[in-house]
Structure formats: structure tokens, C-alpha cells
Amino acid sequence: MTLGRVVGNVVSTQKNEKLEGAKLLLVQPLDLSLQARGAPVMAVDGVDAGIGDLILLIQDGRSAQLVLGKGAAAVDAAVIGVVDAVEMA
Amino acid sequence: MTLGRVVGNVVSTQKNEKLEGAKLLLVQPLDLSLQARGAPVMAVDGVDAGIGDLILLIQDGRSAQLVLGKGAAAVDAAVIGVVDAVEMA
Amino acid sequence: MTLGRVVGNVVSTQKNEKLEGAKLLLVQPLDLSLQARGAPVMAVDGVDAGIGDLILLIQDGRSAQLVLGKGAAAVDAAVIGVVDAVEMA
Amino acid sequence: MTLGRVVGNVVSTQKNEKLEGAKLLLVQPLDLSLQARGAPVMAVDGVDAGIGDLILLIQDGRSAQLVLGKGAAAVDAAVIGVVDAVEMA
Amino acid sequence: MTLGRVVGNVVSTQKNEKLEGAKLLLVQPLDLSLQARGAPVMAVDGVDAGIGDLILLIQDGRSAQLVLGKGAAAVDAAVIGVVDAVEMA
Numbered sequence: 487m488t489l490g491r492v493v494g495n496v497v498s499t500q501k502n503e504k505l506e507g508a509k510l511l512l513v514q515p516l517d518l519s520l521q522a523r524g525a526p527v528m529a530v531d532g533v534d535a536g537i538g539d540l541i542l543l544i545q546d547g548r549s550a551q552l553v554l555g556k557g558a559a560a561v562d563a564a565v566i567g568v569v570d571a572v573e574m575a
Numbered sequence: 576m577t578l579g580r581v582v583g584n585v586v587s588t589q590k591n592e593k594l595e596g597a598k599l600l601l602v603q604p605l606d607l608s609l610q611a612r613g614a615p616v617m618a619v620d621g622v623d624a625g626i627g628d629l630i631l632l633i634q635d636g637r638s639a640q641l642v643l644g645k646g647a648a649a650v651d652a653a654v655i656g657v658v659d660a661v662e663m664a
Numbered sequence: 665m666t667l668g669r670v671v672g673n674v675v676s677t678q679k680n681e682k683l684e685g686a687k688l689l690l691v692q693p694l695d696l697s698l699q700a701r702g703a704p705v706m707a708v709d710g711v712d713a714g715i716g717d718l719i720l721l722i723q724d725g726r727s728a729q730l731v732l733g734k735g736a737a738a739v740d741a742a743v744i745g746v747v748d749a750v751e752m753a
Numbered sequence: 754m755t756l757g758r759v760v761g762n763v764v765s766t767q768k769n770e771k772l773e774g775a776k777l778l779l780v781q782p783l784d785l786s787l788q789a790r791g792a793p794v795m796a797v798d799g800v801d802a803g804i805g806d807l808i809l810l811i812q813d814g815r816s817a818q819l820v821l822g823k824g825a826a827a828v829d830a831a832v833i834g835v836v837d838a839v840e841m842a
Numbered sequence: 843m844t845l846g847r848v849v850g851n852v853v854s855t856q857k858n859e860k861l862e863g864a865k866l867l868l869v870q871p872l873d874l875s876l877q878a879r880g881a882p883v884m885a886v887d888g889v890d891a892g893i894g895d896l897i898l899l900i901q902d903g904r905s906a907q908l909v910l911g912k913g914a915a916a917v918d919a920a921v922i923g924v925v926d927a928v929e930m931a
Contacts, residue, residue: 496576496658499659502642505655528578546724546726548637549737549740550638551638570675572673572675583840585809587836591799614784614785651754665917696882710916727904727917728916742916745858746857751868764925765926792873796843827888
């Protein structure tokens, strides 16, 4: 999983039926200093996250499919948690 | 998921039976400023996209298989939506 | 699998139900000289590892799901072993 | 999927039983100008491709397993089509 | 699949039960000139390979799980064949 921040959302009307009902977020991956790292990705929302939230991002098709809580979905990334804290040793 | 634009298509007559009936698009991944990012990829069309469309690209075998709406297909990328807008916070 | 060291943990209260019960570790991937290589990743703990432990990290959704020993989990990385030694020929 | 060219083949006598019967090709990934891009990969042949053929390469375990048309195979890449043309808009 | 050489092995006593019985090898990926390319990875042995062997490496969770010949294993890479020859056209 990667640390990220929700920075927007994606609107798509014409989409594959396997994507119906999915809320799509735009996520900026971050390093541990909360600086941007790499390009933003689109991810399905599995935790009702909002703009500005610090989140946990997964990037794997089979696991991302699980977060919608219904049949298989054609997605490859998902937001699965809002991060309260990252505790370093 | 990644933002991309459909820039062409791929013609293949001699192909594996697990690829029969799939329409193959050539997609250029884009950044949020709609500039090209990385090399073009071939992806199966899951949304009846056309040349020039701004689209959502998934890159995962299991999820890409779902978009054809029939049995398993030997693909690793798919176009799953046409993007109306990316809304930044 | 990749060599890594547990350097912290992640606290998330608001999370997807498919992540319930998972202990999330912060892992720094290492090279064979035990120097940091690449960015830290978050991984589910499948071996009761502790801070400072030298560990084996897997990065694959389907395999990471297995380590929790129950139904499918929405994860894409896991700590699966504590490394005693890496023996070079 | 990625564009590539078949540049050789791989001979392996001592192999895992989940790889029996698979013909292994050496494939050089190409860009759209047909120039080499990145390192060559080994891929199972799902389309009876020959040396010199311009082909479609998939790199995903679950999808590559499908091309052999029998039970699960321990592979992570496959040649799934011979490319007749890439049509740019 | 990628070409590699077995350069060592990994000892882990405290490990996830889904990794029991797996022999873990340290593999250095190689290019076609047999020069090291990238960082070494840990992989489960699916072919009884020995130190110094030139081998075929797969990096995919679902496929790597198959090589142990029993239930699901929490692995993401495997050695699946000993390479006799790579024949270039």
C-alpha cells in the first residue's frame, strides 16, 4: 500500500458496466514527508474518503475489486483507508 | 487507473483464440495537463471508445478480462470509461 | 520477494471492511548490503514482525490476501517472514 | 499489451511440471517506430509465432496462463497475436 | 519471464504458514549478455535449482503459487526452469 492524498475526482458517464456505481477519486501518491511522489492515479473509493484526506492506496486489480462489496469490478486501484497516523520507530 | 487518449488501433488476424472478438486500441497515457507520459500501450476496448477520446485505462489482467463480458480473455489492459471531466480540488 | 526492514506502523480507523483486523506495517525495502532501496511501502503483517526486524516482503494482491488466514482482504503487500540469514554463494 | 518482435527462443529441459509443453520465445519489446525499448523478455507462445514476427505481448500471470488452452501454467508473459498493422489516427 | 542466476539462498524460521516448505533462492536477474540487471530478488524454487544455475524467473503471485504443487502459497516470484540455451535468430 502507498500513502496518498485525495486531490480530486473523475466524472465518466460513458463507461463499462463493470464500473457502474464506482466513485472515482484522483489520488496523489506521497512520500513519508507528505511530498508528492510520481504521477496522480485514479482509484475507486472504498472508504468514503473526501478531498484532502490522507489515505491508503492499493494498486492491484483483484484486491481493488473487493472494496466495492459486490461482484467483480473492472478496476486496478482503490482507496481502502483514511490514515490517522504513520508512526516511525 | 490512468488517464489516456485513444490514438489508433491495432490489426491482428493471427491471434490466440482467447483474444477473439476483442477490439484493440492504441492508447497514449497522459498526465493531468493532458501531455503524453510514457509509451503508448495496446488495450482492449470495453466502452466503445473512438479515436481522440479521453479515456480511463486499467492495467491489470484479471480486471481487463472482465470488460469483454464473456469468458476469460488473454489481455492485460483495457479502456473502461470515457472521461467527461477531472475535477481538481 | 524483497528484503526489507520494519520501520514503523500505520494507524487507520476509518477503513474498508475488507481491511478489518489487519495490522499495517511500514517497511523500507533494502538491498543486499542492507541499504535503503526505493520508497517505504505499507504492508499487512503476516508473521507478527516487530520494529527493526529484517523481513521478506511480497508485493502481489492475491498472495498478500492469503497471509491473514481468513477471507479475501483488500491488500497488495505483506510481510511473510523474518529473515535469519541471506547466504551468498 | 505491448508491441514486440520475436528474436529467439529458450531451451529448458529441467523445468517445473507447470511449464511442460510450453514453447518459450525471446521477445524484444518495441516502440511505435519499431525501435527496441527495454530489455528482452521470455514469453510463452500462444499463437504459433515465428522468428522475426511483429507480435502483441501480454505481461500478466493470470492472462498468460490462459493462452496454453489447458490447466494453469506457471508463466507471466505470453505472445497472443501477430500484428498486421498499427493504425495511427 | 526473465533470465537470472541463482546466487544464494534465504533462511527464515519465523514465517507465515502459507510459506511453509518453500525453499527460497536469491536470484540475480541478467541481461542476454549474462550481465547483472537490476537488484537481486528472492524467489521460491520450483525446479530444484542449485547455486550458479542459469534459470527462468517468473514474477507474478498467482503463477508463482502454482509451482509448489500444493495449496495457495504467499509468494510473488518463482524459479521455474533451468536454462540450457537462449537461441538468438
